[in-house]
Amino acid sequence: MAANRQIVLASRPVGFPNDTDFRLVESPIPSPADGEVLVRSIYLSVDPYMRGRMNEVGSYAAPVKIGQVMVGGVAGQVAESRDPRFKAGEYVVGDIGWQQYGLAHAAALRKLDPGIAPISTGVGVLGMPGMTAYFGLLDICNPQTRETVFVSGAAGAVGSLVGQIAKIKGCRAVGTAGSDRKVDYLISELGFDAAFNYKTVADYSAKLRETCPNGIDVYFDNVGGAITDAVFGVINRHARISVCGQISQYNLERPEMGPRLLWVLLVKQARAEGFLVPQFMERWPEGIKQMAAWLEEGKLKYHEDIEQGIENAPRAFIGMLEGKNLGKQLVKIADEVFPYTVLSL
Amino acid sequence: MAANRQIVLASRPVGFPNDTDFRLVESPIPSPADGEVLVRSIYLSVDPYMRGRMNEVGSYAAPVKIGQVMVGGVAGQVAESRDPRFKAGEYVVGDIGWQQYGLAHAAALRKLDPGIAPISTGVGVLGMPGMTAYFGLLDICNPQTRETVFVSGAAGAVGSLVGQIAKIKGCRAVGTAGSDRKVDYLISELGFDAAFNYKTVADYSAKLRETCPNGIDVYFDNVGGAITDAVFGVINRHARISVCGQISQYNLERPEMGPRLLWVLLVKQARAEGFLVPQFMERWPEGIKQMAAWLEEGKLKYHEDIEQGIENAPRAFIGMLEGKNLGKQLVKIADEVFPYTVLSL
Numbered sequence: 001m002a003a004n005r006q007i008v009l010a011s012r013p014v015g016f017p018n019d020t021d022f023r024l025v026e027s028p029i030p031s032p033a034d035g036e037v038l039v040r041s042i043y044l045s046v047d048p049y050m051r052g053r054m055n056e057v058g059s060y061a062a063p064v065k066i067g068q069v070m071v072g073g074v075a076g077q078v079a080e081s082r083d084p085r086f087k088a089g090e091y092v093v094g095d096i097g098w099q100q101y102g103l104a105h106a107a108a109l110r111k112l113d114p115g116i117a118p119i120s121t122g123v124g125v126l127g128m129p130g131m132t133a134y135f136g137l138l139d140i141c142n143p144q145t146r147e148t149v150f151v152s153g154a155a156g157a158v159g160s161l162v163g164q165i166a167k168i169k170g171c172r173a174v175g176t177a178g179s180d181r182k183v184d185y186l187i188s189e190l191g192f193d194a195a196f197n198y199k200t201v202a203d204y205s206a207k208l209r210e211t212c213p214n215g216i217d218v219y220f221d222n223v224g225g226a227i228t229d230a231v232f233g234v235i236n237r238h239a240r241i242s243v244c245g246q247i248s249q250y251n252l253e254r255p256e257m258g259p260r261l262l263w264v265l266l267v268k269q270a271r272a273e274g275f276l277v278p279q280f281m282e283r284w285p286e287g288i289k290q291m292a293a294w295l296e297e298g299k300l301k302y303h304e305d306i307e308q309g310i311e312n313a314p315r316a317f318i319g320m321l322e323g324k325n326l327g328k329q330l331v332k333i334a335d336e337v338f339p340y341t342v343l344s345l
Numbered sequence: 346m347a348a349n350r351q352i353v354l355a356s357r358p359v360g361f362p363n364d365t366d367f368r369l370v371e372s373p374i375p376s377p378a379d380g381e382v383l384v385r386s387i388y389l390s391v392d393p394y395m396r397g398r399m400n401e402v403g404s405y406a407a408p409v410k411i412g413q414v415m416v417g418g419v420a421g422q423v424a425e426s427r428d429p430r431f432k433a434g435e436y437v438v439g440d441i442g443w444q445q446y447g448l449a450h451a452a453a454l455r456k457l458d459p460g461i462a463p464i465s466t467g468v469g470v471l472g473m474p475g476m477t478a479y480f481g482l483l484d485i486c487n488p489q490t491r492e493t494v495f496v497s498g499a500a501g502a503v504g505s506l507v508g509q510i511a512k513i514k515g516c517r518a519v520g521t522a523g524s525d526r527k528v529d530y531l532i533s534e535l536g537f538d539a540a541f542n543y544k545t546v547a548d549y550s551a552k553l554r555e556t557c558p559n560g561i562d563v564y565f566d567n568v569g570g571a572i573t574d575a576v577f578g579v580i581n582r583h584a585r586i587s588v589c590g591q592i593s594q595y596n597l598e599r600p601e602m603g604p605r606l607l608w609v610l611l612v613k614q615a616r617a618e619g620f621l622v623p624q625f626m627e628r629w630p631e632g633i634k635q636m637a638a639w640l641e642e643g644k645l646k647y648h649e650d651i652e653q654g655i656e657n658a659p660r661a662f663i664g665m666l667e668g669k670n671l672g673k674q675l676v677k678i679a680d681e682v683f684p685y686t687v688l689s690l
Binding site for chain 2: 052225237246249255261267268
């Protein structure tokens with residue numbers, strides 16, 4: 001029987017993860033039980049939240065154990081189905097993890113229609129990052145026409161969509177990213193009204209006042225830390241802050257101290273709300289339908305950075321944490337097998 | 346003509362205010378113009394928010410200028426009215442400030458019915474602090490039966506009501522205060538399920554876990570700082586945090602750093618919202634009616650600490666900032682003149 005190549009957690013990182021925290025192993029390809037589906041992975045998604053799963057202490061989800069396959073969303077194809085809802089060759093997305101083949105309960109898989117968009121979007125604009133942007137902006141922050149929406153991590157998988165949705169809603173979209181190339185992309189390609197490189201701007205407060213002359217009504221925070229501290233200084237009365245990620249904090253060896261921000265919420269009568277996109281799971285069909293329509297209408301663009309080969313998944317993940325990617329970081333680990341061919345294992 | 350004794354701001358405090366930051370002055374009693382009412386102050390309210398008004402830089406409201414009368418709510422009596430809605434002798438509450446007599450636009454005054462409760466409650470349980478507790482807890486946090494509500498500054502004018510409203514709503518009410526006497530009052534008199542003295546407890550986290558064995562669903566924060574940091578460590582999923590005050594921070598000479606708390610909101614899918622009670626102004630009649638009904642039914646108790654004499658208002662205010670008061674701190678500066686007597690000025 002063919003081997004299943006997998007990336008497992010080899011050790012718990014202290015601070016920034018490195019290659020040796022992961023290990024490539026081989027194991028037999030499992031067989032589905034009744035109600036299960038064997039998925040052949042094509043695109044692995046690497047996302048910031050995975051860093052949290054590498055820690056010993058769980059936060060909102062259980063940690064990955066040492067020796068366990070790294071978790072994560074995958075767009076792939078059904079290799080073998082023991083559930084009447086799926087048949088071999090169909091495209092699906094599910095939490096398969098960093099491996100060539102994985103089992104999923106049929107109820108936990110979502111079908112992808114490659115006629116709507118490339119299947120890679122199932123872990124991007126039409127998947128978890130897309131829904132994070134959609135609900136995290138629209139539901140948590142309820143942006144209004146002419147309001148200013150500021151997004152940190154604006155060139156990432158989520159942030160790049162947040163700014164574009166803000167524009168669709170008639171807002172001023174402003175963001176920050178970690179390179180001039182990204183800033184150029186945000187303004188020239190995605191239609192952000194302004195953006196700046198947080199690595200080369202010294203005075204965030206001054207830059208925020210310049211790029212957000214009417215203050216900030218909605219802040220979509222992927223990053224936390226110093227940029228967030230500065231944003232709190234320019235939020236408007238009744239501002240809404242969507243706390244989506246705090247990537248600047250994930251790799252610190254010990255927690256960083258910062259200015260106390262609650263008093264800002266008080267004097268600005270503002271709200272900060274953390275969310276996890278699964279809480280909107282029942283409404284994902286609504287979100288995916290709207291995002292697909294915006295794609296179709298040309299109102300939404302996306303960019304994918306694609307690493308090749310499962311052995312390079314750790315590198316892609318680490319690069320994403322370092323901000324090397326533009327838009328969605330993927331790892332392509334197999335080719336699509338054209339529909340409904342029976343896959344030989 | 347009789348003199349109007351007033352307390353004006355003499356200097357801007359650096360850190361904790363002291364007596365010399367205030368000055369007692371006398372000025373002529375003013376005369377109302379058309380549409381105005383001259384109010385004779387009986388009870389001055391001293392409240393934490395006034396500390397912010399003493400700073401040079403405004404926050405949500407303009408600062409008091411040097412030489413200007415200290416702002417504040419007053420329960421008093423109409424001395425002279427140039428508006429048909431009010432007549433001399435009627436009891437009113439308004440923003441008169443720390444002075445024996447002050448003018449107000451008729452539309453900015455609210456009548457008090459001494460048949461419902463003593464007029465002092467017009468700046469307490471049936472006034473600004475009462476509405477702060479009512480809307481800040483019920484509207485911002487929507488507490489549900491059997492949830493745990495934790496309140497910092499629990500023995501103050503607002504906090505003592507928050508805990509009692511939580512009990513009325515079927516919640517577990519737990520609080521912290523700054524003396525054993527206050528803690529005893531919360532448990533024995535007000536029916537809090539648990540409370541502790543933050544000045545004598547060394548390990549807030551352990552104490553919170555002990556007193557809130559099911560975690561904290563709702564946090565009503567009057568205090569900020571170290572106690573709030575610890576509360577963030579034990580909040581439950583979907584916790585709601587009402588940011589009402591941050592009194593621990595008001596008298597610091599320079600801003601204090603603290604642990605970053607936004608990631609807690611994220612992993613707990615929790616919300617922190619700042620509010621100012623005027624934002625609920627249109628609904629105050631609803632809140633006052635309900636609080637008066639609970640008073641009448643014996644479900645709500647309140648305590649007043651009353652200082653005598655306008656010259657002692659600064660001392661009462663500073664004592665309140667130091668946490669010397671139990672419940673609502675008032676300054677009584679005149680006696681009630683029994684209704685509809687014409688007041689001779």
